[in-house]
Amino acid sequence: DQQVKQNSPSLSVQEGRISILNCDYTNSMFDYFLWYKKYPAEGPTFLISISSIKDKNEDGRFTVFLNKSAKHLSLHIVPSQPGDSAVYFCAANTGTASKLTFGTGTRLQVTL
Amino acid sequence: EAQVTQNPRYLITVTGKKLTVTCSQNMNHEYMSWYRQDPGLGLRQIYYSMNVEVTDKGDVPEGYKVSRKEKRNFPLILESPSPNQTSLYFCASSLTPGGGTGELFFGEGSRLTVL
Numbered sequence: 305d306q307q308v309k310q311n312s313p314s315l316s317v318q319e320g321r322i323s324i325l326n327c328d329y330t331n332s333m334f335d336y337f338l339w340y341k342k343y344p345a346e347g348p349t350f351l352i353s354i355s356s357i358k359d360k361n362e363d364g365r366f367t368v369f370l371n372k373s374a375k376h377l378s379l380h381i382v383p384s385q386p387g388d389s390a391v392y393f394c395a396a397n398t399g400t401a402s403k404l405t406f407g408t409g410t411r412l413q414v415t416l
Numbered sequence: 417e418a419q420v421t422q423n424p425r426y427l428i429t430v431t432g433k434k435l436t437v438t439c440s441q442n443m444n445h446e447y448m449s450w451y452r453q454d455p456g457l458g459l460r461q462i463y464y465s466m467n468v469e470v471t472d473k474g475d476v477p478e479g480y481k482v483s484r485k486e487k488r489n490f491p492l493i494l495e496s497p498s499p500n501q502t503s504l505y506f507c508a509s510s511l512t513p514g515g516g517t518g519e520l521f522f523g524e525g526s527r528l529t530v531l
Contacts, residue, residue, distance in 0.1 A: 310458075338519065347420070347506055347522030348459070393458060403449065403474060404520060408458035 307331045308396050310407035317414050323381040325410050327394035330375065334396040338404065339368060339379050342391045351392075352379070384414045418443045422507050422523035429497055430531050437492045437526045439507030447510045448490040449474070449520070450482065452503040459506065465490055466513055497530040504528075 309328045317323045327337075335356040340348035354361040354368045354377070361368050367380045381388055391411050395404040420441045429435055441448065449464040451474075461474030465484040479501055481493040490509075494501060504527050508520040 308458075313456075340520075345524070347508075347524050348520075349522070350519035353519070395459075403461045403464060406451075406459040408456060 305330075306408070307334075308394060308405050308407040310392075310394060310410050312410050313408070314411040314413070317384045317412065319386060319414055319416050320383045323379075323384045323388065323412055323414070325379040325381075325392050325394075325412065327377045327379075327407050328375060329377075329396055331396070331398075331405070332375070333398045334405075336397055337368070337370060337377050338395045339366075340393045340395060340406075342393065342409070348393060381412075384412075386414050386416065388412060389414045418521065420507055420509055420521050420523035422505070422526045424526060425524065426527050428529045428531065431498055432496050435494050435497060435528075437494075437505060437507075437528070439490045439492065439523060440488050441490075441507075441509040441521070442488065443509060443511075443521065444487065445509035445511055445521070446487070447513050448484065449508050450480070450490070450492050451506045451508060452476065453506065453525075454503050462492070462505075494528075497528075499530050502528060502530050 307330050338353040339351040341351045342348040352363050352366050354370050370377045391409045393409045394407045397404050423438045446467045450462040451459040453459050460476050463482040465471045507523040510520045
């Protein structure tokens, strides 16, 4: 059972435009959410996170929005740059859990 | 430089030939974990360790063993590899269990092919 879902395997966005990556979860016990970015031949790296007590967290060009009632979070990248082309994983945990539960990933391609 | 180091990065082996993927971190993290990445399935946890001599199963532990004799090292052992263990493997570490409210630091990955 996939508790964290990223329904879009891929997304293509033009440079300078907004990229919106979506993530849905089913476990209502999740209270902390993270986004990781992965380039080819490298390990995932932490990008941004949000606690369930917030509905928005911003870091430069990256903003994560959390809608707890809908069990949905999204990552906005504005403006998108070619260097943002990567696979993005959303992840969640319960704060005290022994693991992060990851989604299946969305491949973002930012075109010139 | 803070890092998680995995070896080997690439390996092709045959069914049944025991192999070990090493993982070492230099950040004095208590928590370490192994994940495998497969197309359409994302990252799934294999085993994790909360501290030295404390290990436990993740979501997909079958066919794998681990040990944590030292804080910095967390090797993944495939006693009798099978083709369904062909995958991309990542070791990760963090200060807090499971990444907690902090972040997981990942190694660069080990691509394993079992023929």
